[in-house]
Amino acid sequence: SQTIHQWPATLVQPVGSPLSLECTVEGTSNPNLYWYRQAAGRGLQLLFYSVGIGQISSEVPQNLSASRPQDRQFILSSKKLLLSDSGFYLCAWSSEARGYEQYFGPGTRLTVT
Amino acid sequence: AQSVTQLGSHVSVSEGALVLLRCNYSSSVPPYLFWYVQYPNQGLQLLLKYTSAATLVKGINGFEAEFKKSETSFHLTKPSAHMSDAAEYFCAVRASGYGKLTFGQGTILTVHP
Numbered sequence: 001s002q003t004i005h006q007w008p009a010t011l012v013q014p015v016g017s018p019l020s021l022e023c024t025v026e027g028t029s030n031p032n033l034y035w036y037r038q039a040a041g042r043g044l045q046l047l048f049y050s051v052g053i054g055q056i057s058s059e060v061p062q063n064l065s066a067s068r069p070q071d072r073q074f075i076l077s078s079k080k081l082l083l084s085d086s087g088f089y090l091c092a093w094s095s096e097a098r099g100y101e102q103y104f105g106p107g108t109r110l111t112v113t
Numbered sequence: 114a115q116s117v118t119q120l121g122s123h124v125s126v127s128e129g130a131l132v133l134l135r136c137n138y139s140s141s142v143p144p145y146l147f148w149y150v151q152y153p154n155q156g157l158q159l160l161l162k163y164t165s166a167a168t169l170v171k172g173i174n175g176f177e178a179e180f181k182k183s184e185t186s187f188h189l190t191k192p193s194a195h196m197s198d199a200a201e202y203f204c205a206v207r208a209s210g211y212g213k214l215t216f217g218q219g220t221i222l223t224v225h226p
Binding site: 034042043046049059088099101106109 | 147149154155156157158159162164203207212213214216217218219
């Protein structure tokens with residue numbers, strides 16, 4: 001069966017510090033991968049998605065970036081965090097074999113102070 | 114382009130009462146529609162999906178939703194609410210077989226004893 005992991009689960013970082021959040025998927029090959037941010041009371045915003053290694057599409061301009069160094073690994077990064085980067089970050093995957101339904105990880109709670 | 118509107122950011126029901134969460138969509142092509150549930154500080158879990166088969170879709174935990182093309186709606190219902198149904202619910206639309214999801218703003222369901 002497929003599983004998706006995210007770490008860390010929670011993170012408190014000062015403004016201006018770097019960020020690296022990691023997402024890995026097990027039990028599937030060549031998944032589509034997604035990063036979402038959920039700010040308080042604001043629903044889910046798609047940040048990045050990837051259909052393959054090294055292929056990243058950005059949905060919104062921001063100081064975040066994403067990378068996909070391996071087939072089942074998706075990383076969200078920032079060089080300098082802003083207060084507005086605080087939120088709940090969710091990674092998701094989908095695949096043709098599963099009808100492109102999106103399955104979500106447990107999330108990372110980021111607080112920028 | 115597609116969009117989703119969830120009517121009512123908060124819905125409160127008594128235990129045992131009918132649950133009705135409203136979702137209207139806009140899509141230029143036949144849509145794929147989804148309902149997800151999110152418990153506090155957790156990822157999203159797929160409740161049910163509509164993919165152009167039966168218009169009445171049954172999901173997990175006793176929930177179901179009916180696709181009404183004439184009303185561009187996909188409302189979520191459950192005949193009898195349980196305390197464990199208290200969570201946030203998201204409606205989402207996908208315009209193509211492998212396209213990105215667009216989420217509504219979410220509806221927080223509160224269940225009173």
